[in-house]
Amino acid sequence: MRDAPLVVCFPFVGDELGGSHVSAIKLIERLDPKLVTPLVALHFTGGPVAAYLAGRGVPFVAAPGYGFPQRDLATGSNLSVGSRLRMMGYLAGSALPISRFLRRNEVDVVHTNDGRIHVSWALPARLAGARHIWHHRGDPDALGVNYVAPLIATHLITVSHFAKPQKPIVDVSRRLSVVRSPFDLPKSEIGRNKARAMLIETLGCSPDMRFLGYFGLLIDRKRPVGFVEAVAVFAKRHPEIPVMGLLFGVPGKEAPELDGLVLQRAKELEVADRIRLMGFRNPVEPWMQAMDALLVPAVREPFGRTLIEAMLLETPVIATDDGGNREAIEHGITGLLVRPDRPECFVEPIHSILTNDELRNRIVAAAADQASLIFGTDTHVRDVAAIYQRVHRPARQPADQEDSAREMAL
Numbered sequence: 001m002r003d004a005p006l007v008v009c010f011p012f013v014g015d016e017l018g019g020s021h022v023s024a025i026k027l028i029e030r031l032d033p034k035l036v037t038p039l040v041a042l043h044f045t046g047g048p049v050a051a052y053l054a055g056r057g058v059p060f061v062a063a064p065g066y067g068f069p070q071r072d073l074a075t076g077s078n079l080s081v082g083s084r085l086r087m088m089g090y091l092a093g094s095a096l097p098i099s100r101f102l103r104r105n106e107v108d109v110v111h112t113n114d115g116r117i118h119v120s121w122a123l124p125a126r127l128a129g130a131r132h133i134w135h136h137r138g139d140p141d142a143l144g145v146n147y148v149a150p151l152i153a154t155h156l157i158t159v160s161h162f163a164k165p166q167k168p169i170v171d172v173s174r175r176l177s178v179v180r181s182p183f184d185l186p187k188s189e190i191g192r193n194k195a196r197a198m199l200i201e202t203l204g205c206s207p208d209m210r211f212l213g214y215f216g217l218l219i220d221r222k223r224p225v226g227f228v229e230a231v232a233v234f235a236k237r238h239p240e241i242p243v244m245g246l247l248f249g250v251p252g253k254e255a256p257e258l259d260g261l262v263l264q265r266a267k268e269l270e271v272a273d274r275i276r277l278m279g280f281r282n283p284v285e286p287w288m289q290a291m292d293a294l295l296v297p298a299v300r301e302p303f304g305r306t307l308i309e310a311m312l313l314e315t316p317v318i319a320t321d322d323g324g325n326r327e328a329i330e331h332g333i334t335g336l337l338v339r340p341d342r343p344e345c346f347v348e349p350i351h352s353i354l355t356n357d358e359l360r361n362r363i364v365a366a367a368a369d370q371a372s373l374i375f376g377t378d379t380h381v382r383d384v385a386a387i388y389q390r391v392h393r394p395a396r397q398p399a400d401q402e403d404s405a406r407e408m409a410l
Contacts, residue, residue, distance in 0.1 A: 005033065005034060005035055005036050005037045006035065006036050006037070006108045006109060006388055006389075006392055007036075007037045007039060007105060007106055007107045007108050007109075008031075008036050008037070008038055008039065008107070008108065008109045008110075008111055008388060009038075009039045009040075009041060009102060009105070009107045009109070009110045009111065009130070010024060010028060010038060010039065010040045010041070010111050010113070011040075011041045011042075011043075011063055011110070011112060011117050011121050012024075012040070012041070012042050012043070012049050012113070012114070012117060013042075013043050013044060013047075013049075013068065013114070013116050013117060014042035014043055014044035014045065014047040014048075014049040014050055015043075015044045015047045015048075015049075015253065016047070016048060016049075016217070016252065016253055017047075017048040017049050017052055017280075018114075018216075018217055018252075019137075019181070019216070019304070019305035019306075020113050020114050020135075020137045021049055021052070021113070021114075022052075022305065023113075023137075023159075023181040023182055023305065023380075024111075024113045024135070025052065025053065025056065025058060026182045026184070026377055026380075027182060027377075027380065027381055027384055028040060028058060029056065029058060030182075030377055030378070030381045031381060031385060032385065035385060035388075035389075036385060036388060039061070039105055039107065040053065040058060040059065040060035040061070041060065041061055041062070041063035041064075041101070042060050042061075042062065042063055043062075043063045043065070043068040044068070045060070045062050048280075052282075055282075063098070063101070064094070064097040064098050064100070064101040065090075065093070065094035065097050065098060065120075068090065068094075068120075069090050090120070091119065091120060091123070094120060094124070095123050095124050095127060096124075096127070098120070098121060098124035098128075099124040099125075099127040099128045100128075101124075102124060102125065102128035102130050103128050103129075107128065107130050108130060108131060108388075108392055109130060109131045109132070109133060109388050109391065109392060110124075110125040110130050110131070110132050110133070111133040111135060112132070112133070112134055112135060113135045113137065114137070114138075115138060115142070115144060118134055118144055118148070118149070119144060119148070122134070122148065122149075122152045122153065123152070126152060131154040131155070131388075131391045131392055132152065132153045132154045132155075133153070133154065133155050133156075133157060133387065133388070133391065134149040134153035134155070134156050134157070135156075135157045135158075135159075136149070136156060136157065136158045136159070136163055136165070136302075137158075137159050137163065137181075137302050137303070138163065138302055139163075139221075139300055139302070140158075140162060140163050140164055140165060140166045140302075141166050141167075142165075145165045145168075146165045146166065146167050146168050146169060147168075147169050149165070149168075149172070150165070150168040150169050150170045150171075150172045151169065151170065153175075154175065154391045155175045155176070155177070155387055155390075155391050156172055156175060156176045156177070157176075157177050157178075157179050157384070157387065158176065158177075158178050158179075158302070159178075159179070159180065159181050159302050159303040159324065160178065160180075160302055160303040160323075160324035160327050161178055161324075161327060162302060162303070162323050162324045162326075162327060163302035163303065163324060164176065164178070177383070177387060179380060179383045179384055179387075180303070180374065180375050180379070180380060181303060181305060181308075181375070181380065182375070182376070182377035182379075182380035182381065183305070183308045183309065183312060183371065183375045183376065183377060184376075184377050185312055185372060186285045186309060186312050186313050190286055191289075192289050192290070192314075194286075195286040195287070195289040195290040196211075196290045198286060198290065199211065199287065199290040203244070203276065205244065206242065208242060209242050209243070209244050210241060210242060210243045210244070210292045210354055211243070211244055211246055211290060211291050211292050212227075212230075212231055212234075212243055212244070212245045212246070212291065212292065212293055212294075212295050212350065213245075213246050213247075213248065213287075213288060213291035213293070213294050213295065213315075214227045214245065214246070214247040214248065214249070214294075214295060214296075214297075215248045215249060215284065215288060215294065215306040215309075215310075216248075216249045216298075216304065216305075216306055217249050217250065217251070217252040218247065218249050218250060218251040218252060218255065218258040218259055218262065219251075219252040219254060219255050219258065220255055220258070221298055221299060221300060221301065222297070222298040222301065222304075223297035223298055223299060223341070224247055224249075224258055224262050224297075225258075225261055225262060225265050226297040226341065226343055227245060227247065227295055227297050228245060228262055228265045228266050228269065228271070228275055229265065229269065229343035230245075230295060230297060230343040230344075230346040230347075230350075231243060231244075231245035231271060231274060231275065231295075232266070232269035232270075232271045232274075232343075233343050233344045233346070233347050234346065234347050234350050234351070235271055235274055237347055238347070238351060241351075241354060241355075243274065243350075243354075244274050244275070244276065245271075245274060245275050245276070245295075246275075246276050246278050246287075246291075247262060247275070247276070247277050247278060248278045248279070248280070248281055248284065248287055248288075249278075249279075249280060250279060250280050259277055262275065262277065263275070263277070284309070285309075285313060288306075288309060288310055288313055288315055289313045289314075289315060291310075291315050292315075292316075292353065292354060293315070293316050293317070293318055293350060293353045293354070294306060294307070294310040294315050294316070294317045294318070294319075295318050295319075295346060295350075296317060296318070296319035296320060296325060297319075297320055297340075297343070297346070298319075298320060298322070298323065298325070299320060299322050299323065299340045299341060300322065300323045301320075301322070301323040301324055301325060302323060302324045303323075303324035303327065303328065304319075304324065304325065304328070307319060307325065307328045307329065307335070308328060308371050308375050310367075311328075311334065311335070311364075311367035311368055311370070311371035312368055312371045312372060313368075314364040314365070314367070314368050315364070316335065316336075316353045316360055316363050316364050316367075317329060317334075317335035317336070317367065318335065318336045318337075318338060318346060318349045318350060318353065319335060319336075319337055319338070320337065320338060320339070320340040320341075321337035321338060321339060321340065322340040325337065329367075330370075332363075333363070333366050334363060334366050334367040334370050334371075335363060335367055336349040336352070336353070336363070
């Protein structure tokens with residue numbers, strides 16, 4: 001058994017930045033260099049992931065292979081025949097270059113973190129003789145985690161019990177771990193009052209305005225249009241309380257039109273003056289802290305980062321009773337849960353949070369305590385590092401030694 005740190009490769013596409021990237025990068029930053037040497041590889045080195053890494057001082061290299069299909073590998077079962085052929089061509093053409101890259105860098109473990117990377121790095125990892133950690137952060141019914149990962153991955157990590165593969169082609173119970181995403185106690189240097197004042201000045205709105213926030217990519221599963229509908233229903237039923245719905249995020253690659261649909265729906269519901277697209281903001285903490293409530297209308301969300309971030313910032317959370325949300329929120333104790341895909345169900349919880357100070361204060365205090373206790377980064381890093389050690393096997397012998405051993409066996 002060698003004494004050198006394990007080399008763990010973290011490949012990313014790099015064309016969009018989401019919660020999975022933030023979680024993985026937190027892990028990379030906190031790994032013990034005596035145990036693990038991380039190698040970050042990006043297919044697109046001029047995108048938002050590269051900028052985020054550079055801003056945090058995390059080094060990265062260009063991933064091998066050319067012509068990574070940005071959209072083709074993201075659209076799942078809706079691929080056209082042409083897209084499927086392009087995808088298959090890319091996978092076939094990139095397998096050997098990626099495998100050589102892994103061998104050249106003496107990579108022990110490949111840790112993949114999103115669908116496109118799982119698909120494109122799984123076979124090269126096996127060809128290179130590296131262990132493969134498939135970190136699933138998506139739908140439990142996804143084809144990849146049920147049909148590909150069970151056959152080819154060394155170990156599976158899911159971010160919640162909800163996200164476990166529902167019908168794996170072979171049993172994976174002995175090589176599957178649930179590891180919560182990592183969260184540090186947010187650093188807010190300006191405080192809630194100043195954050196709110198900053199937001200009011202940015203928007204040019206009345207000081208008595210109440211703010212409802214949506215944070216995350218604009219993708220269908222997260223229901224940004226449902227967020228608009230919830231704000232509209234509340235505004236109609238409680239005109240005495242001025243509210244504004246703010247969406248912090250950009251459209252995901254699979255739904256570039258969703259920002260337009262959000263504005264269109266706001267216009268249809270006659271709340272265009274109450275909805276704002278705020279785009280991506282970094283750091284996010286002051287903006288989230290300025291919210292009177294975080295609304296999470298998502299369905300089948302494996303485990304949303306924004307819930308925990310809001311809990312740590314003492315911003316009350318109202319989320320759908322669906323997916324991994326129910327593993328993060330204890331209804332009435334650390335937040336409020338509502339029926340999914342029913343925007344009107346948000347109305348009374350919003351009213352309670354905005355008008356009942358005792359309820360709000362009790363919820364945010366309990367939520368902050370629980371989030372800091374359960375979802376710490378140190379716990380996440382310790383658990384994932386233990387998985388690396390568990391799946392690793394001793395480095396392969398050089399080819400000439402392998403041949404000699406084979407001849408002796410014969």
